[in-house]
Amino acid sequence: MKLETSAFLDKAKEALMETDKVQIRDFIGLFAPLARNAALGNFDKFDQLRDHVKQVKQHTLDNLDCYLGQFEQEAIENGNRVHFARDGDAMNEIVLSICQEHRAQRVIKGKSMVTEETALNDHLIRAGLEVTETDLGEYIIQQAGETPSHIVGPALHKTMPEIRQLFLDKHDLGPRELEGAPDLVAEARTMLRDHFLNADVGIVGSNALIAENGYSMLVTNEGNGDLCANLPPVLIICTTLDRVVPRAVDATAMLRMLVPSATSQAITCYTSFYSGPRRSNDPDGPMETHIVLLDNKRSDILDSNYREMLQCIRCGACLNHCPVYIGVGGHAYGSVYPGPMGSVLTPLLTSLAESHALPNACTTCGRCAEVCPANIPLPDLLRDLRRDESLQKLSPASWRFGTKFHAWLATHPWLYRTLTGLGIPLLHRLGRKRGAFRSLPMASAWTSHRDFPTPQGRTFFQQYKTADKQLDDR
Amino acid sequence: MTDSIRSFIMGKIRRAGRGASVAQVSSELQSLGPAPTPSLISESTSESFIANVLINKGTVECVSDRSAAVKAVADYLYQRFRSHKLVAGNDSRLAAMPWREAGVLPRFGSAENGDAAGLSYARLGIAETGSIVTWTGKSCPATNNLLVEDHIVIVELADLVTTMELAWERIHQHIGKQDKPRGINFISGPSSTADIEGKLVMGAHGPRSWHVILIGEVSGSSLEKARQLAGQ
Numbered sequence: 001m002k003l004e005t006s007a008f009l010d011k012a013k014e015a016l017m018e019t020d021k022v023q024i025r026d027f028i029g030l031f032a033p034l035a036r037n038a039a040l041g042n043f044d045k046f047d048q049l050r051d052h053v054k055q056v057k058q059h060t061l062d063n064l065d066c067y068l069g070q071f072e073q074e075a076i077e078n079g080n081r082v083h084f085a086r087d088g089d090a091m092n093e094i095v096l097s098i099c100q101e102h103r104a105q106r107v108i109k110g111k112s113m114v115t116e117e118t119a120l121n122d123h124l125i126r127a128g129l130e131v132t133e134t135d136l137g138e139y140i141i142q143q144a145g146e147t148p149s150h151i152v153g154p155a156l157h158k159t160m161p162e163i164r165q166l167f168l169d170k171h172d173l174g175p176r177e178l179e180g181a182p183d184l185v186a187e188a189r190t191m192l193r194d195h196f197l198n199a200d201v202g203i204v205g206s207n208a209l210i211a212e213n214g215y216s217m218l219v220t221n222e223g224n225g226d227l228c229a230n231l232p233p234v235l236i237i238c239t240t241l242d243r244v245v246p247r248a249v250d251a252t253a254m255l256r257m258l259v260p261s262a263t264s265q266a267i268t269c270y271t272s273f274y275s276g277p278r279r280s281n282d283p284d285g286p287m288e289t290h291i292v293l294l295d296n297k298r299s300d301i302l303d304s305n306y307r308e309m310l311q312c313i314r315c316g317a318c319l320n321h322c323p324v325y326i327g328v329g330g331h332a333y334g335s336v337y338p339g340p341m342g343s344v345l346t347p348l349l350t351s352l353a354e355s356h357a358l359p360n361a362c363t364t365c366g367r368c369a370e371v372c373p374a375n376i377p378l379p380d381l382l383r384d385l386r387r388d389e390s391l392q393k394l395s396p397a398s399w400r401f402g403t404k405f406h407a408w409l410a411t412h413p414w415l416y417r418t419l420t421g422l423g424i425p426l427l428h429r430l431g432r433k434r435g436a437f438r439s440l441p442m443a444s445a446w447t448s449h450r451d452f453p454t455p456q457g458r459t460f461f462q463q464y465k466t467a468d469k470q471l472d473d474r
Numbered sequence: 475m476t477d478s479i480r481s482f483i484m485g486k487i488r489r490a491g492r493g494a495s496v497a498q499v500s501s502e503l504q505s506l507g508p509a510p511t512p513s514l515i516s517e518s519t520s521e522s523f524i525a526n527v528l529i530n531k532g533t534v535e536c537v538s539d540r541s542a543a544v545k546a547v548a549d550y551l552y553q554r555f556r557s558h559k560l561v562a563g564n565d566s567r568l569a570a571m572p573w574r575e576a577g578v579l580p581r582f583g584s585a586e587n588g589d590a591a592g593l594s595y596a597r598l599g600i601a602e603t604g605s606i607v608t609w610t611g612k613s614c615p616a617t618n619n620l621l622v623e624d625h626i627v628i629v630e631l632a633d634l635v636t637t638m639e640l641a642w643e644r645i646h647q648h649i650g651k652q653d654k655p656r657g658i659n660f661i662s663g664p665s666s667t668a669d670i671e672g673k674l675v676m677g678a679h680g681p682r683s684w685h686v687i688l689i690g691e692v693s694g695s696s697l698e699k700a701r702q703l704a705g706q
């Protein structure tokens with residue numbers, strides 16, 4: 001994962017200037033929450049189910065040694081080879097060596113954020129393999145040489161004319177109309193069929209690893225993941241330790257939350273459970289299957305105050321509801337995981353020193369926590385990361401001084417009230433005529449973009465005291 | 475090398491854990507109880523199933539017996555492809571159907587690239603989600619579900635269950651520990667994508683159409699009600 005989070009502010013500024021992209025994001029910000037609400041509208045027990053799934057997930061994480069061991073054992077009994085990878089490089093190396101062992105040339109991939117995290121494609125391509133993404137969104141951005149902007153809809157930042165031009169440039173199919181989404185989808189289907197039929201290795205991710213039976217759950221709408229899992233002679237499932245759930249029913253209970261939150265459906269077109277290589281009488285399926293379990297600091301997160309982040313089921317709802325994500329888009333974050341979940345996860349998977357800009361990309365509005373199907377207190381975790389940032393002296397000294405001073409003042413209510421009781425009426429008198437300030441000392445971050453409204457005259461506490469006294473006098 | 479990495483990672487996870495015994499862990503999991511299940515769209519299981527298949531952009535036909543199912547398959551094929559060609563899995567239930575009566579000659583085996591229609595005999599149908607359940611093996615090669623233009627599925631009324639939990643119960647009854655199928659598939663619609671500007675398009679990589687034939691006594695009014703529930 002190439003990390004560019006330090007450039008967050010610059011990229012965010014640039015992103016706000018791209019009017020066509022702003023339009024797309026505004027549409028997502030408006031439409032996705034409405035669609036999610038409609039999908040969950042009929043579901044009367046959302047809160048109960050959310051609590052239940054959270055409890056199961058917490059129980060699993062509390063006893064991960066037990067469940068991971070059970071999954072591993074079951075998966076091996078099912079005929080898989082199970083590999084552990086400490087970091088991204090290790091996962092990439094394991095996958096490459098499996099491909100080389102089979103003298104593989106052509107690799108097809110289903111959508112997998114984990115392999116985006118480890119930059120697996122680059123690694124395999126450098127070694128001379130042909131790697132083709134088969135999820136349409138991933139295929140589009142692979143052709144465009146870009147990275148995903150959203151964890152569920154990786155190419156949602158691209159306009160239809162852009163995709164059309166991309167296909168005209170990349171597919172050597174002569175002159176053609178190629179108008180509208182159905183034409184584009186049909187062309188991608190034709191182009192990818194050959195890849196599906198001739199691939200040597202298929203690589204997919206996993207939405208859940210079921211400890212009780214060693215099956216891996218794969219959730220897609222296109223069916224591309226299933227083609228990758230069924231057609232090539234070798235299948236590699238690239239996933240992470242925290243995907244383990246105890247039972248099959250836990251995986252499908254989670255599915256009930258995941259799908260409406262991600263795509264506003266009740267269930268995706270294909271929800272599949274794969275156990276291993278083809279059985280003796282099977283007419284098809286891979287001859288050999290591997291499961292690569294990536295750690296990449298997840299065991300550290302498990303042992304930290306940020307354990308709850310491992311409950312994330314990658315639905316993307318927090319992105320669609322985040323005013324910062326909708327404002328600046330996924331690429332501004334400079335990391336594979338954007339939006340609220342990414343702002344928590346990226347510093348934990350890399351380091352706070354590299355990515356401390358991200359936990360600050362938050363207005364503390366709390367919408368992400370409201371909609372998160374895994375019930376992760378994202379704003380709290382972001383705040384905790386900002387606190388760590390301050391403790392590690394990563395934020396500017398003036399910020400740290402400011403927050404320390406404010407904290408001190410807030411713990412001395414008498415002084416706080418006296419100072420604000422002087423300041424607010426003063427600002428009122430100074431700005432009364434214009435109704436707003438164009439600039440204010442120490443508040444340029446605000447006033448460089450918009451006017452600061454003149455306070456109404458007295459502080460809340462002053463008004464409260466007066467009202468209280470009037471009540472007493474009556 | 476690999477073993478030492480496994481031990482290293484497992485060691486870290488163990489240290490972060492509570493060191494509870496297996497018995498303790500399983501009794502704790504039991505105490506969490508079952509997951510809440512959503513109320514069905516209708517009180518009737520079959521109506522809910524049909525309505526959800528329609529919501530999932532599938533088409534449905536209800537027939538009373540296997541002969542009628544064969545006729546329904548023949549009509550569907552003719553209407554869609556002006557042909558009676560079909561690929562079906564080596565499923566004893568499919569083999570026993572009176573195909574000749576309707577002039578359909580299925581090829582029993584695996585679908586190849588270019589095959590227009592594939593037929594599967596579902597093990598189960600799930601009313602909650604409008605899904606059908608198949609598993610891989612001779613009786614249902616994966617390509618028959620995935621590689622064809624139109625996927626036709628037969629499901630029996632008696633094999634409908636209300637929730638995914640009940641589906642797992644039935645699946646676990648069918649499959650023993652020794653002969654777990656390679657793949658268990660919940661299929662809930664034709665292959666679709668919304669990756670281009672969020673616009674829904676059918677037939678991304680797999681079937682463009684998904685047709686479910688339900689065998690059993692379903693009244694015309696139930697079918698009508700299901701259509702209404704699905705907003706059709």
Ligand code: SF4
Pocket residue numbers: 311312313314315316317318319340341368371372373374375376378
């Ligand atoms: S943090 Fe919650 S809302 Fe965001 S992707 Fe993860 S599960 Fe979904």
